[in-house]
Amino acid sequence: MSTPPRDQPAVRRIDRVLAFMSLGIVVLSIGCFLAVIIGTSSGVEDFSTGAWPIVFVVQMIGPIIAFALLLALLIMSFIRRGRASRAD
Incomplete structure (x- = not known):
């Protein structure tokens, strides 16, 4: 297996985990949004029972959590590249 170029630091496992968690x-969240749209158009009248409250919470909080994960990934990447450039 070839080694990565000298100017680019290797991608760590935590970077991959944060990226895939954010994407997931x-x-x-998009799936929950579509479920609410389909549920509303199909005539569901009681969104306060069953799994609907969880669907609403995931739909509202999911993008915020994903953005926070991407922000953490970006900050970690900048720190890692800064340390790599100082080491050279």
């Missing part, structure tokens, strides 16, 4: 939460 965004996809889940």
Whole structure:
């Protein structure tokens, strides 16, 4: 296996985990949004029972959490690249 170029630091496992968690939460949030749209158009009248409250919470909080994860990933990436450039 070849080594990464000298100017680019290697991608760590935590970076991948944060990226995929953020993507997964965004996809889940979009799915919940679509479920609410489909539920509303199909005539569901009682959104306060069953799994609907959880769907609403995921739809509202999911993008915020995904943005926070992406922001953490971006900050970690900047710190890692800064340390790598200082080491050279």
